[in-house]
Amino acid sequence: MTTGEVVHAAVADTPITPEEAHAGVDSPYCGAVVGFSGVVRDHDGGRDVRSLSYSAHPSAGRVIREVAEEIAARHDGIRIWVAHRVGPLAIGDQALVAAVGAAHRGEAFRACSDLVDLVKERVPIWKEQFFTDGSVEWVGAGAEQ
Template identity: 50%
Template sequence: MARTTYDHPGEQSAPDPIRLLAIRDTPLSLDEVFRAVGDDAAGGTALFVGTVRNHDSGADVDALGYSCHPTAEAEMRRVAEKVVAQFPVRALAAVHRVGDLAVGDLAVVVAVSCPHRGEAFEACRKLIDDLKHEVPIWKHQKFSDGTEEWVGAC
């Protein structure tokens, strides 16, 4: 018979689930983010990796640079706290790169672990979507035809 109540402490949010938040000008590590969200009570861990692609809106991208507002890390924390308030997060991590990046480089890595896989998927999606829309990080794309474009919050 399947359980229908979740009264075990492991089914709830951890007391301090935000384990890693950073904006860095150095290469990002999947292993670091994955290790940060390890939790014995988590039955599901979802990880999202954003990479620099070689095209955007029909144009070839050669490279790009990310820059951020001085409040970006504080805004990242606010977004993370919102996710923690909405889902039973056991552990959460998010790192974003700034500076010049090449095609294929990791731009952002986020991960969330929760008691169950569905919650982990939903929380991870909410985290990356809100991070892209609410954290003041901007992308400067350089196209193969010599044109450039600034893109709003990423």
């Protein structure tokens, strides 16, 4: 394999799973598959979270594809699957799922880390958090870590 390949890059309004991401990058070439799951947690900044909702700019689907293609170009021989949810999510739901397949684990880990960092930095998606005390907070694209 001489270039990276993006097998899936999308913004989704339906559930996404690590299993579909791993299956998407499965290949006889890949000796390693590294995955990332960004899961909705029940707290943030010392406050209890009840639920949240993600909103995306209309360009988000194009931008997530561009990010995936940039990472594929940087890391030779990898396969990428990445998706970010939008809409209402409950505690425990998958918000961001990524998988990278590569011949060796080091390249898979590096590429997956680069992919997740760049998605969080560039894709125009905003998170609205609903706290158990009734307050609400918006977190802008690029502000989440």
